[in-house]
Amino acid sequence: DAEQQIDFPKDSLFISDAGYKLKISDDMKRVFFSVQSKPKITLPVGASQVQLWNGNAKWVYPMEEMEKIGYGGTHLALWRPLEATFMMVSNDSLPKFMLTGDQRYAILSNPKQYEPQYAYEGDRDFYLVDLSSGKSSLFLKKQFGNSGYTIPSPTGKYVAYFKEKNWWIYNIANNSHTIITKKIGSPFFHNEKQHPQAVEIYPSLGWTINDREILLCDEYDIWAITPDGKLARRLTHGRESQTEFRLAGLEFGFATKTNYNGAIHQTINLSDGLLLLESKNQGVTSGYYKLSPKNNENLIFSEDSRLNGLIKSTVANTYAYLEQRFDLPPRIMIKTNSQTAKILVQSNPQHQQFSWGRSELIQYKNVKGEILNGVLYYPANYDSQKKYPMIVYIYERLSKRLHDYINPSQFTGQENGFNITNFTTQGYFVFTPDISYEIGNVGVSATDCVVSATKEVINRGLVK
16 A cells, blocks of 8 residues: 555655545546654653744744644645655645645645735735646745635636736746636725725635536626636626625635635536525525526515525525524425425424514614624513613624524624624614724724714614
8 A cells, every 4th residue: 555655755644634535636647645754752741841933933832832733734745556666745845735636736836925014814825836847836926825716627627816906827837827707897806894904805605517617796796707817707796786695505605615625616517507595685585596508487485584505405496595684583394386485494492482683673873884784682562652771792794694683692603792683672773883993093983984874774764
């Protein structure tokens, strides 16, 4: 076996787990697996547990220790059993690795390269290693390290990457870089959190068959763009009505799969049609849409509940999805063709035994006249003849959670330790206004939003 090969590193172990599974190449001639240095036995240092910190270290001591506990010293190995050859692909200088779609190349990088710096995931250089010759070449310099920003294509022809506020395509065979989104005129990035110099990408969804086109998202629509950038097609038309279209059933909006320390795009067959999630009113209402070459069909839509998690039966036009509201526990719905949706599973049946509030979208304007949203959660057993105390919860933008069901709990969770239902069931209004920050004037602009939003609720005569 591979461990009997002459070049197998000494004091190393073969490992296989969720992120480092053994892989066999498509041509069945190569085996990829990971090896890790055998842990060194160290003697206890006594009760003091002395730590030695190096002021010139790339990472601070706790970060370094966390990496060691995780996958420190884990490297990619390649075994060719028919040729009885073995090679180490990654190393301590370039420890992070992923493969191209055809497994002919490895892409290596070092996350410490430009440390110390202030970003959570810093820039790094990416190297392409020809696994036949072992030759390594730099193909991408000082690129953001997040795995969603540098992704190989399914067939292995290209590497898509986001840099300088645009998507680029690296052609491996030609060793060429092409910018593909600059002439479209629509940004494929955003800064919703309004952080200084922050650029976050909209989802990159995948490639069509044979890597003919890559599917990318702008604020509202899905685009199909050829790798040479010469042809760009807008598959959806959401911008006109400010409707956001994304692929349905994706937790984070990305149709990628794990590729060792990175990701890899998947193939999407447009002739099968696309199941899309459509969101209106800044993500408050949602529904599902099927985009086909011959027919476009609106499958399910709701203005007063949240829909997510759509899946389609493989043998019929039957769909299952989740539905919830603040006052409706999540339930699994099933719908076939034009029939009325039916409840398959209703969670939290005990919910009906308790008094509950409801949620309402409130619009307000800050001093600049910018229209913003907020969510007002009503107290349980609300009586319109009474006025109630109100708690204002301040944190970025939470209006998209209008229809989220929130279990009462003393545990921290998505509400960062503040559980809204705990207070609505005790007779409070809870208000979560969206905050629009002005970079360089954060405190004043945030205060303006909170005060303006709170005055809007007070003027409605609901609170005391």
